[in-house]
Amino acid sequence: MSSTTSHSDNITMAGGGLYSLATIGAKHVIDAATPMVTGAIDAMDLGALDRFTVSDMGCADGGTSLEMVRTAIGKVRGRTQIPINVVYADQTGNDYNALCQTVYGHTPFTTWLGEHSDTFPFMSGTSFYNQVVADGALNLGFSATAMHWLSEKPCDISDHVQAVGAKGAEREAFVRQGAKDWETILLLRARELAPGGRLVLMNFGVDEEGRYLGNTDGINMFDRFNENWQQFLSDGVITEQEYKGMTLPQYYNSVEEFSAPFKDPSSPVSKAGLRLEHVETRVVRCPFAEDFKSHGDSAKFASEYIPTIRSWNQSIFAGALASSRPEQERAELIENYYGTYESQVRENPQGHAMDYVHCYMVIQKTA
Amino acid sequence: MSSTTSHSDNITMAGGGLYSLATIGAKHVIDAATPMVTGAIDAMDLGALDRFTVSDMGCADGGTSLEMVRTAIGKVRGRTQIPINVVYADQTGNDYNALCQTVYGHTPFTTWLGEHSDTFPFMSGTSFYNQVVADGALNLGFSATAMHWLSEKPCDISDHVQAVGAKGAEREAFVRQGAKDWETILLLRARELAPGGRLVLMNFGVDEEGRYLGNTDGINMFDRFNENWQQFLSDGVITEQEYKGMTLPQYYNSVEEFSAPFKDPSSPVSKAGLRLEHVETRVVRCPFAEDFKSHGDSAKFASEYIPTIRSWNQSIFAGALASSRPEQERAELIENYYGTYESQVRENPQGHAMDYVHCYMVIQKTA
Numbered sequence: 001m002s003s004t005t006s007h008s009d010n011i012t013m014a015g016g017g018l019y020s021l022a023t024i025g026a027k028h029v030i031d032a033a034t035p036m037v038t039g040a041i042d043a044m045d046l047g048a049l050d051r052f053t054v055s056d057m058g059c060a061d062g063g064t065s066l067e068m069v070r071t072a073i074g075k076v077r078g079r080t081q082i083p084i085n086v087v088y089a090d091q092t093g094n095d096y097n098a099l100c101q102t103v104y105g106h107t108p109f110t111t112w113l114g115e116h117s118d119t120f121p122f123m124s125g126t127s128f129y130n131q132v133v134a135d136g137a138l139n140l141g142f143s144a145t146a147m148h149w150l151s152e153k154p155c156d157i158s159d160h161v162q163a164v165g166a167k168g169a170e171r172e173a174f175v176r177q178g179a180k181d182w183e184t185i186l187l188l189r190a191r192e193l194a195p196g197g198r199l200v201l202m203n204f205g206v207d208e209e210g211r212y213l214g215n216t217d218g219i220n221m222f223d224r225f226n227e228n229w230q231q232f233l234s235d236g237v238i239t240e241q242e243y244k245g246m247t248l249p250q251y252y253n254s255v256e257e258f259s260a261p262f263k264d265p266s267s268p269v270s271k272a273g274l275r276l277e278h279v280e281t282r283v284v285r286c287p288f289a290e291d292f293k294s295h296g297d298s299a300k301f302a303s304e305y306i307p308t309i310r311s312w313n314q315s316i317f318a319g320a321l322a323s324s325r326p327e328q329e330r331a332e333l334i335e336n337y338y339g340t341y342e343s344q345v346r347e348n349p350q351g352h353a354m355d356y357v358h359c360y361m362v363i364q365k366t367a
Numbered sequence: 368m369s370s371t372t373s374h375s376d377n378i379t380m381a382g383g384g385l386y387s388l389a390t391i392g393a394k395h396v397i398d399a400a401t402p403m404v405t406g407a408i409d410a411m412d413l414g415a416l417d418r419f420t421v422s423d424m425g426c427a428d429g430g431t432s433l434e435m436v437r438t439a440i441g442k443v444r445g446r447t448q449i450p451i452n453v454v455y456a457d458q459t460g461n462d463y464n465a466l467c468q469t470v471y472g473h474t475p476f477t478t479w480l481g482e483h484s485d486t487f488p489f490m491s492g493t494s495f496y497n498q499v500v501a502d503g504a505l506n507l508g509f510s511a512t513a514m515h516w517l518s519e520k521p522c523d524i525s526d527h528v529q530a531v532g533a534k535g536a537e538r539e540a541f542v543r544q545g546a547k548d549w550e551t552i553l554l555l556r557a558r559e560l561a562p563g564g565r566l567v568l569m570n571f572g573v574d575e576e577g578r579y580l581g582n583t584d585g586i587n588m589f590d591r592f593n594e595n596w597q598q599f600l601s602d603g604v605i606t607e608q609e610y611k612g613m614t615l616p617q618y619y620n621s622v623e624e625f626s627a628p629f630k631d632p633s634s635p636v637s638k639a640g641l642r643l644e645h646v647e648t649r650v651v652r653c654p655f656a657e658d659f660k661s662h663g664d665s666a667k668f669a670s671e672y673i674p675t676i677r678s679w680n681q682s683i684f685a686g687a688l689a690s691s692r693p694e695q696e697r698a699e700l701i702e703n704y705y706g707t708y709e710s711q712v713r714e715n716p717q718g719h720a721m722d723y724v725h726c727y728m729v730i731q732k733t734a
Contacts, residue, residue, distance in 0.1 A: 051501055051504070083501030083502065083504070085501065087489065092467055092468070092471040092473065094467075095464065096463035096464050096466075096467055096490060097462065097463050097464050099463075100459055100461075100463055100492040101459070103492065104459040104492050106459065118501060118502070120491075120493075120498070120499070120500060120501055121491065121492070121493070122454065122489040122490065122491055123463065123489065123490040123491070123492070124487075124488065124489055124490070125467040125470065125471050125488070125490070126487075126488070131487070132487070133487060134418055134450030134452065134485060134487055135450065135485070137418070137450070
């Protein structure tokens with residue numbers, strides 16, 4: 001059943017196509033999964049289908065997955081002439097105008113549309129916390145770098161900005177929310193998937209070595225977010241309430257947590273017919289930190305690095321500020337926050353890198 | 368086959384939900400057709416279907432058809448529990464963010480979403496000049512006040528702004544374009560429709576008494592557009608090129624022209640299996656002119672009347688102006704144009720009315 005509310009309505013990715021431009025690394029993450037997508041299609045029996053439907057859940061402006069969608073369509077079309085529907089789904093507040101421009105080829109990115117006959121794009125304002133397509137209507141469900149967003153924030157974290165830095169009862173609340181949301185996401189997909197259909201998911205997570213986004217071998221990015229925000233509190237720039245309000249409604253499941261519902265044959269997820277076919281973690285290096293190794297210009301690095309961070313967390317820092325502050329004051333404060341960060345990177349670039357750490361999964365709906 | 372280009376990319380309806388607010392009359396037009404929609408559903412055999420798909424082609428921000436979609440969903444759900452897909456389609460440049468807000472209930476309008484189980488909204492950036500859904504995937508195709516927009520302008524009209532005022536070879540070019548586009552629209556729908564499916568269309572047209580939008584029993588609105596634009600030319604405010612460039616890419620078919628493809632059993636439309644079940648014309652009175660009859664305040668009337676006109680033709684007047692003019696100058700010129708019109712209505716309100724003249728049709732795809 002669809003609902004009229006979407007999760008985290010106040011969180012938005014940067015619009016107007018900026019999201020894809022600022023997140024070339026996110027495209028690398030998806031490109032790395034393309035063999036899993038083609039493998040999933042290879043494993044399917046397409047003979048009995050009268051149409052093939054693929055969804056991209058948490059698509060943002062659609063730029064980072066264009067190549068993957070093109071490959072998937074080509075793979076299906078190579079085997080059958082049935083119509084192919086591509087459903088781009090995100091939250092209600094997503095920038096669908098930017099998405100539409102991407103898909104219909106009005107951006108610098110090359111679209112898949114028009115390359116093969118009988119391919120039909122659709123957009124949905126239904127998030128992955130609700131059912132996007134009808135029961136059994138989905139053949140390939142895809143999602144990249146999106147499902148770490150929780151359906152709600154279980155609590156504010158008193159001394160950090162993300163669950164990776166939470167402790168005790170606060171950490172437990174996030175663990176529970178993460179497990180509950182992961183189950184919800186999977187059960188909804190179990191309804192959507194046709195028998196034999198697959199999910200190919202690449203979700204932010206904690207890998208076997210304890211690494212996660214922006215915390216691989218250098219500076220811990222989330223700790224730095226927190227230290228700078230704490231400094232704003234110490235300096236009296238923000239209030240205690242504003243400090244605590246900046247709690248990212250995210251949770252990075254570990255490989256074990258991602259796998260848990262599949263290991264228990266009596267879990268609702270197993271009973272719904274979902275099987276984990278493949279799971280692995282990957283680190284995709286921060287493209288801006290990689291570039292810096294060759295060009296060595298720390299100002300250039302800092303000016304490229306901060307926008308990639310802003311693209312996904314600015315709306316949350318801004319949302320933590322008291323609404324009683326004049327809008328102009330809030331805007332300046334946020335500029336100062338990222339300006340401080342940019343100075344730090346420019347002056348001491350070593351160790352800064354938003355390396356991506358993902359858990360890649362292929363999940364089958366049993367026939 | 369979908370294409371990456373859409374017709375008339377430079378034409379846009381007012382965005383941000385303004386379209387629906389300014390066009391309450393367009394909602395009246397749709398409301399008047401609701402019995403045709405429920406009748407079309409009543410006439411269908413739903414027993415063999417595994418899903419029901421309705422499209423709203425040329426949906427703009429979705430506000431004017433919300434009630435109609437709600438009624439259609441209720442009618443289908445009253446007979447069967449199959450999933451219902453609602454596909455909102457318009458041009459690539461439409462305001463999908465506003466549409467999404469409407470459908471997901473984030474506007475003052477009450478949405479149908481969430482009222483019944485298993486109802487799924489989708490948005491498409493594919494216009495009715497391309498195939499929106501796969502062959503046979505459509506059960507009810509709906510379109511209101513949209514299909515008078517031609518796929519292209521066959522020529523500029525040398526002494527008027529709309530085909531209703533064109534003469535000779537210029538008029539002939541519009542007649543031909545209108546016939547060609549109507550056939551294209553129908554043949555694409557014939558592919559989309561499942562056997563037994565219906566189209567319920569309410570298109571601007573010329574009725575049996577020669578009436579059309581804004582030309583019923585008072586002032587001819589299109590002649591007034593033209594006279595004022597011509598005055599701008601005489602006064603040297605615009606150039607000859609700018610005068611001619613303001614040619615609306617629209618054609619109002621007569622009842623005879625709408626019916627022609629169905630009367631000839633050897634026409635491509637007939638051969639594709641489409642049959643005209645019902646055709647009638649209706650005049651829906653201009654709500655602002657009706658209100659004026661009771662309140663008698665000509666300033667209020669003028670201030671409500673001009674926005675309803677601007678909502679659909681401002682982008683075309685603005686687009687006719689030379690791109691060499693500074694943007695500010697173009698904006699001022701357009702303000703002056705509508706300001707002049709508003710003064711005329713304020714000073715001599717009698718006879719001004721954008722009465723809607725529609726041809727309502729129900730078309731069946733034979734089983």
